[in-house]
Amino acid sequence: xxxxxxxxxxxxxxxxxxxxxxxxxxxxxxxxxxxxxxxxxxxxxxxxxxxxxxxxxxxxxxxxxxxxxxxxxxxxxxxxxxxxxxxxxxxxxxxxxxxxxxxxxxxxxxxxxxxxxxxxxxxxxxxxxxxxxxxxxxxxxxxxxxxxxxxxxxxxxxxxxxxxxxxxxxxxxxxxxxxxxxxxxxxxxxxxxxxxxxxxxxxxxxxxxxxxxxxxxxxxxxxxxxxxxxxxxxxxxxxxxxxxxxxxxxxxxxxxxxxxxxxxxxxxxxxxxxxxx
Numbered sequence: 169x170x171x172x173x174x175x176x177x178x179x180x181x182x183x184x185x186x187x188x189x190x191x192x193x194x195x196x197x198x199x200x201x202x203x204x205x206x207x208x209x210x211x212x213x214x215x216x217x218x219x220x221x222x223x224x225x226x227x228x229x230x231x232x233x234x235x236x237x238x239x240x241x242x243x244x245x246x247x248x249x250x251x252x253x254x255x256x257x258x259x260x261x262x263x264x265x266x267x268x269x270x271x272x273x274x275x276x277x278x279x280x281x282x283x284x285x286x287x288x289x290x291x292x293x294x295x296x297x298x299x300x301x302x303x304x305x306x307x308x309x310x311x312x313x314x315x316x317x318x319x320x321x322x323x324x325x326x327x328x329x330x331x332x333x334x335x336x337x338x339x340x341x342x343x344x345x346x347x348x349x350x351x352x353x354x355x356x357x358x359x360x361x362x363x364x365x366x367x368x369x370x371x372x373x374x375x376x377x378x379x380x381x382x383x384x385x386x387x388x389x390x391x392x393x394x395x396x397x398x399x400x401x402x403x404x405x406x407x408x409x410x411x412x413x414x415x416x417x418x419x420x421x422x423x424x425x426x427x428x429x430x431x432x433x434x435x436x437x438x439x440x441x442x443x444x445x
Contacts, residue, residue, distance in 0.1 A: 170257060170285035172416040173375060176297050179259050179287055183213050189252050189308065190215040193224070193262045193269045194291060197350070203262075210301040212261065212287075212294055216250055216308050220405070224271050234350065234403035237426040240317045243279050247315070251308025252281070261287035261294070265373045267365060267406045274408035274424065277415075278322075279315025286412060289374060323398050323425045325432065333392040334360035335422075337401040337410050338429070345442030350402055353433035355440040357400070362444075363388055365401070365409035375416060382417035393420070400425040400432075 170178070182188040192215040194203035200221055207217045218224060223246050226238035238246065252258055258276060260269040266286045276284040287294070295301070323331060336343045336356050343362040348354035356362070367384065370376055376384075389397060394414065401407035404426035414422055432438055 169283045171282055172285055172412060173288050174259055174285040175288050176293055176299065180299050187255055187257055189250060189256045189258045191250060191258060191260045191272060192217045193220065193260055193272055195220040195262065195268045206263070208303065208305060210303055213300055213302045214306060216306045218250060218272060220268055220271065224275065234430040237404060240279065240315060243275060244313050244315055247276065247279070247313035248311050251311050252313050253311040256283060258284040259287055260284065261290040263291040265366070265369055266290060266412065267409050270408040270412045271405045274411050278318050280318065281315065321421060321423050323423050325427055328357060328425055328432070331398045332396045333389065333398065335388070335397060335399045335410065336360045336362045337365045337399055337407040339364050344444060351430050351433055353440060355442045356429065357432055358439050358441040360445065361388060363410060365406045368409060368413035375413065378417045381413050382419060385414055385417060385419060394422055395420045397422040398425050400428040402428055403430045404428045
């Protein structure tokens with residue numbers, strides 16, 4: 169069972185295995201249809217497509233952020249439509265260093281599915297390795313996915329101020345409030361520290377060795393237990409990259425503030441911090 173990262177060769181050897189479900193999550197925040205167009209142009213054989221906006225987000229039920237986390241019943245529907253069942257080994261990829269794919273990875277884990285992993289290097293690495301691709305749009309036969317929700321993995325907006333350690337996963341300039349390309353207010357939640365999700369990767373976009381990630385995380389966890397740490401980002405997407413990295417490093421599961429900055433900053437009564445904490 170693969171739970172965090174799977175290598176290209178391993179996936180290539182299992183493309184004909186009906187228990188392996190491959191999901192393409194390519195997405196462009198500036199062009200919402202670009203990922204699907206790229207999928208139709210070429211993708212890993214057998215891969216089905218999951219859209220960040222239409223499949224991995226929902227109407228504002230659990231939070232008011234830009235990419236609201238779907239309710240458990242909706243997640244069961246989405247995962248069933250992708251053909252995922254309890255014995256499936258799910259492999260997810262994108263073209264953005266797993267920054268989108270990690271969202272689906274976390275959602276499946278949140279719903280109790282353990283056998284889910286990110287393809288190391290994603291679509292660019294698959295292409296560079298010269299593996300086969302296809303253009304056929306795939307739709308898997310519907311399965312019956314019934315998840316067991318880990319509700320304690322989520323933190324609500326009301327509970328945010330009481331958390332032991334908040335970690336902002338956005339790029340440092342956004343954290344400091346020097347720029348804000350997506351949301352109406354710049355800055356971060358007071359008290360949060362910054363760990364940009366790209367720090368989990370080497371210069372080639374591959375994940376750092378688990379022991380290196382573990383040491384990096386423990387350095388900023390300090391005395392806080394891993395399960396008491398809460399990650400957020402702009403809209404609950406790239407924060408999942410940090411949650412994936414923590415799991416890859418063998419650390420206990422931290423929690424997610426799914427509404428993230430895009431929800432926090434909607435209320436002018438909530439405090440905003442800028443600069444470095």
